[in-house]
Amino acid sequence: MAGASKAVVDSRANLPFVYRQYSPEQLRQVLHTMYLIRRFEEGAEECYMRGLIHGTMHLSIGQEASAMGICMPLAEDDQITSTHRGHGHCIAKGAEVSRMFAEFFGKTTGYCKGRGGSMHIADVAKGNLGANGIVAGGIPIAVGAALSSKMMKTGKVVVSFFGDGANNEGAFHEALNMAAIWKLPVIFVCENNGYGMSTSTARSTAVKNIAERAAAYSMPGVIVNGNIFSEVAEASFKAVERARAGEGPTLIESKTYRHRGHSKSDRNRYRTKEEIEDWMANRDPITLFETELRDFGFIDDRGIQAIRDAVAKEIADGIEFAKASPAPEIATLGNYVYTEQA
Amino acid sequence: MDAAVRELSYAQAIQEAMAIAMDMDDRVFLMGEDIGVYGGAFQVTGDLVERYGTDRVIDTPISELGGAGVAVGAAVTGMRPIFEFQFSDFATLGMEQIVNQAAKMRFMLGGEVSVPVVMRFPAGSGTGAAAQHSQSLEAWLGHVPGLKVIQPATPHDAKGMLLAAVADPDPVMIFEHKLLYKMKGHVPEGHYTVPIGKAEVRREGRDLTIVATSVMVHKALDAASALEGEGIDIEVVDLRTIRPIDRQTIIDSVKKTSRLLCVYEAVKTLGIGAEVSALVAESEAFDYLDAPIVRLGGAETPIPYNPDLEKATVPQVPDIIAAARDLVKGVR
Ligand SMILES: Cc1ncc(C[n+]2csc(CCOP(=O)(O)OP(=O)(O)O)c2C)c(N)n1
C-alpha cells in the first residue's frame, strides 16, 4: 500500500500511530479499502449463494484491519504469501476486485485465468505470490522469497500471512528457524482468529500466545489487537523497518475473529451465538476505525457515505465485469502446466 | 589432458556442472544439508563451498520440508536454486512443497510465475543403508504433472542433464543412483546440455528391447554382452527421463525388435515398467510384439539390510540374462 509519509503534525502528536504517520487522505483510503474487502466478501458470498461461484470459499469478514494494517507500510514491490482465507490480503496488497471476481467466476480475465479460484488467488504484479490450499504451505515460500531479496539485494520485504492453525505445522517451525539463522527480511503474521476450523487455539496450541513461539527462534514476538488498524499498522511498520535494516524476521500475532463460519460448510457448532454477536457488535474492525476517524475529525458522515457508495459501485461493476468475461476454452486445459518454450 | 578422453566420476561430473552453472549465472546457488564444509553426504558438492562461499553453498538445518519450500520460494522470485536432499527417501518429508507447491504453482496462477528449481535426490539400494535410505521413489514424482523427472545413468549425462535442468524454467527432479557416484566415464569439458525428455539407445540390437533406467542401464548392457555369445542381439534403451517420457524412441525400438523387457530398480508394481508396457500396448508397436511384455523390477518389500537379501530385492545381471533369454527363446 502507501508508503510512509513525512510529517508528524503537532496537533496529532497525541493520537495513535497511524494518525501521526499517514495523511488524512491516506487514512480515508484505508477506510475505503477495508470497506472494499468487506463488500467483496459479501458480494462473493452472495454470488456463491446464487450459484454463480462454485467450490468453496473462506471469508475474512472481521479480519479487515489485520490485512490492511499489515500491508499499509509495505511498498508495491514488497511481497506477500497468503492463505486459504486470502481475499482480504489480496485486496489490501492492491488487487482489483474485478479481476478477483473474474477468477472466482473461473474466467480468463481472472488473476489466475480461471485456474486457481478463491483458494489460489494471487496478484503477482502487485507482489501477492498467492493464497494457498495447504495450511502453512506459504510460510517456507515466503522465506525463500526473502532469501531472493537478500541475495539479489532488491531490498524487498516479504510478509507471510497464516492462521493460528498453521503454527502447529512443521513447516512453520522450519521456516521461522531458517529465517532467523539467515536474518532474512521476512515478517511472519499469524492471524489468530481463535479457531482452526472447529478447534480452538486453547485445544490445539501449547502456548497461550502464539507470539511466544518467537522466543524459540530468537526473534521478536509481538501481540497486537488485530481489530485495531493502528495497532496492527504500527507493529507492521516496526517489523518492516527491522527487516529492511537487515536485522531479521519478526513474528506478529494479530488477534482477531472471523464473523463467518470457517467455509461454506460450517454449522458453527463449536462456538456460541453470543460469542459471535459480541465480536460483531463490540469489536468490528471497520466500525472501530471509522469511529476513530470521525472522532479525530478526519472524516464526516458525508465522507463516510461517499466511500460506501463508491465501494458499492466498484463491487457491482466488478461482478458485471466477471459475468461478462469469457470462460477458458476446454482446449486450453493443458496450458501453464509447464512453461511454454519457443 | 586430452579433452576427448577426459574421465570424471558421476559425482565429479555433477559437481562440475554445478560449478559451471554458478559461473554462468549469478542466480544459481546450492542449498542442502551438510553440503558446505562437509561436502555433502556423498561428496557431490565437495569443496564447492571453498570456491563459491557460504552465501552460494548454503548449509540448511535438517529441515527438508522447510528447505524445499525455501528453494521453491527463491525460484519463484528470481533465483535458480539447486536443492540437495541428503537421501531421496527424505523426499517424503518435502513432498508437500514438491507436489502441492512447486509442481502446481505455475498452473494455479494461470502462468504468471515459473518455478525454476532443481532438486537432487541420491537414490537407490546397494549400500547397506536399509529400508529408509535406499528407496527409488522417482515414479512417485513422475506421477505429478508440472514436474520433470530425470535419471541420468552416466557421468556424461549427469553433467549435461543437470545443466539442462538448471536452464529449464520448470521444476526438475534429478534422481541420482548412489552406486553411480563413483562410476567413471567420459565427460566433455565446459558447458553442454543433454536434453530432458529424450531417451538414448545405448546399444543397438534386433532381437529384444530392454528399456532400463539409471543403474539398471549398466546391468542391462552387461547382460546384453553376456548374451552376445549365444547369438542374442539386444537393444538397450536408456530412458533417462521419466516425465516427460520419450514414447517415440521406445515405440520405434519395439517395432524393430518385437520384444520388450523393462528393467528398473523401484518396486515393480505400479511403476515405470507398467507405464512403458502400457504405452507400447496402446501404440502401433503392439501389433509388432512377438511375445508378452516382461517387467523386471524391485521386490514387493522394503529394502533389507542383509547384503544378500538386499541384492535379491532388485534385479541383478543374472536375472536380466535369464529373463532376456527366455523372452527371445519363447520360454514362458
Ligand atoms: C495441510 C493441511 N491440513 C489441513 C487442511 C484443511 N484445513 C483447511 S483450513 C483449516 C483450518 C486452518 O486454520 P487456521 O490456520 O487457523 O486458519 P483460519 O481458517 O482460521 O483462517 C484446515 C484444517 C489443509 N488445507 N491443509
Ligand SMILES: [Mg+2]
Ligand atoms: Mg484460525
